[in-house]
Amino acid sequence: MPELPEVETVVRELRRRIVGKTIDRVRVHWERSIHGRADEFRRRLANGTVRAVSRRGKFIGFELQDGTFFTIHLRMTGRLVQEPNAADKKHVRIEFRFRDGSALHFVDARKFGRLRLWPCKSQSCPGLGPEPLRAEMVRGTLQRLTTRRPLKTVLLDQTVLAGVGNIYADESLFAAGIHPLTPACQLDDGRREKLSRVLPDVLRGAIQRNGTTLRDYRTVAGARGENRERLQAYGRTGQPCFVCGATIEKIRISGRSAHFCPHCQRSLK
DNA sequence: AACAGCACCTGTAGGC
DNA sequence: TGCCTACAGGTGCTGT
Numbered sequence: 001m002p003e004l005p006e007v008e009t010v011v012r013e014l015r016r017r018i019v020g021k022t023i024d025r026v027r028v029h030w031e032r033s034i035h036g037r038a039d040e041f042r043r044r045l046a047n048g049t050v051r052a053v054s055r056r057g058k059f060i061g062f063e064l065q066d067g068t069f070f071t072i073h074l075r076m077t078g079r080l081v082q083e084p085n086a087a088d089k090k091h092v093r094i095e096f097r098f099r100d101g102s103a104l105h106f107v108d109a110r111k112f113g114r115l116r117l118w119p120c121k122s123q124s125c126p127g128l129g130p131e132p133l134r135a136e137m138v139r140g141t142l143q144r145l146t147t148r149r150p151l152k153t154v155l156l157d158q159t160v161l162a163g164v165g166n167i168y169a170d171e172s173l174f175a176a177g178i179h180p181l182t183p184a185c186q187l188d189d190g191r192r193e194k195l196s197r198v199l200p201d202v203l204r205g206a207i208q209r210n211g212t213t214l215r216d217y218r219t220v221a222g223a224r225g226e227n228r229e230r231l232q233a234y235g236r237t238g239q240p241c242f243v244c245g246a247t248i249e250k251i252r253i254s255g256r257s258a259h260f261c262p263h264c265q266r267s268l269k
Numbered sequence: 270a271a272c273a274g275c276a277c278c279t280g281t282a283g284g285c
Numbered sequence: 286t287g288c289c290t291a292c293a294g295g296t297g298c299t300g301t
Contacts, residue, residue, distance in 0.1 A: 003294065032277090058295080075295050077279080091279090110278045112295065149271070158296085165294055214294065215281085234294090254272070257292090 002074045003058060004132070004163030005206035006217050006225060010080060011055040013220040014104075017082070021098040022049045023064075030093040033108065035116035044068050044117060045096075054121075057128045057162030061121065069121045072106065077216045078113030081105050085222075109216070128162040132199050139196035145184040152180035153254045155199075164199070167212055167234045170259045172199040174233040179265045180251075180258040191267060205230065233259040 002010070026045050031038045048064035055061065059071040060080075072078070084092050084105050094106040094115060106113065118124035130137045141161055145154065154160055155169040164172075173180050176195040178187070187195070206212060211225030214235065218224060228235075232242055237250040237259060246263035 006294080073295085075277095076293070108278095109280065110293090112277065112279095114296095147270085153271095156295090167294060212294080217294075255274080256295095 002078070002211070002217055003165030003168050004055075005168070005203055005227070006211035007055050007058050007060060007074065007163070008207050009210045009219055009225065010074075011053055011060055014053040014060070014080065017220060018050050018098070018104060019053060020050065021100060021102065023047065024097045024099045027095040027097070028093075029095065030108075030111060033093040033106065033111065033113060033115055035114050041070070041115065041117055045070070056125050057131070057158055058165070059125050059128075061124065063121055067120060068117070069119075069124055070115060070117045071124060073114050073116075074108070075110070075112035075114070077110045078106065078108040079216065079218055080220055081107055081218070081222065082220065127159050129158060129160045130162065132161040132164055133203060135196045135200055138199050139192065142184075142187060142192050142196060145187070148183040148185055150181045150253050151178060151184050151187070152256075152258050154184045156254075156256065161199075163203070166256055167214075167231070168199075168202055168206065170234040171232060172202045174260060174265060175202055177264050177267070179267045180253055180260050182267050233261060235259065 023045050026042045028034060028038045028042060034041050048066060048068055050062060051065050052063045059073050061071050063069050081088060082104060084107055088107045091107045091109045092105050093108050096104040130141060132138050152169055155164045175198040176191060178191050178195060206227040209225060209227040210219055211217060212227040213224035233248055236248040239248055241248055241261040241264060244263045246261055248259055249262050250257050250259050
């Protein structure tokens with residue numbers, strides 16, 4: 001669920017809350033939430049002090065004073081909370097206890113999220129495309145595309161751009177007036193320029209509103225993201241387009257739902 | 270290369 | 286308060 005804006009929101013909160021804290025121990029309640037050996041993960045983290053928290057695409061990075069580097073990927077329902085409420089308790093998968101008595105809990109109903117140790121920060125998360133927060137970066141990436149795959153599919157490909165998921169792919173294509181099935185190599189200069197400018201804007205706007213809460217996503221403080229009310233296409237199937245009044249449609253593109261306005265996003269026909 | 274299909278999991282919503 | 290199905294913000298693997 002969490003895409004770049006939601007992960008960025010969580011990272012900013014974690015910086016304030018856990019940088020400088022020393023991990024006393026890690027409790028693993030569901031071993032498969034750890035990529036690799038759980039006992040090694042526990043051992044490497046115990047007694048480590050958090051030096052920095054970072055984001056790369058949808059990965060949250062944690063760097064300890066001794067150089068140990070690990071990531072958390074929230075996938076669909078992963079969340080980080082300091083203290084779980086009654087409903088969260090049955091879904092706590094990993095528990096970090098700090099020396100100062102505070103804690104951080106990885107809560108994940110669907111168990112898709114993963115924690116992973118890497119040799120070091122520079123060798124983590126290989127294969128990710130560039131961050132889509134700057135128009136020049138997006139423009140360069142889109143210019144190099146030679147594939148005929150639908151743009152919607154390409155935007156979801158983390159090796160092309162890191163951090164875009166189903167919500168913001170749909171929202172940025174809507175804002176750019178581009179049909180989600182448009183072959184990536186057939187983007188004309190005007191639409192490419194538009195998408196390059198609009199994608200970073202959509203993401204930054206969502207970050208300002210602490211992300212989009214549909215159901216599970218919460219900030220570390222437990223708040224909902226406020227970007228949902230701004231969605232123009234995602235989740236609005238059957239409702240009128242805010243721009244032209246046409247009915248928002250939902251189709252399937254490579255196994256994912258794609259929401260769009262058949263009038264505002266006509267670049268296919 | 271690119272796609273479909275399934276796997277990984279649980280919760281929820283809707284139809285009956 | 287039952288049963289059954291479809292669907293969900295993500296990714297990775299297999300087979301065609």
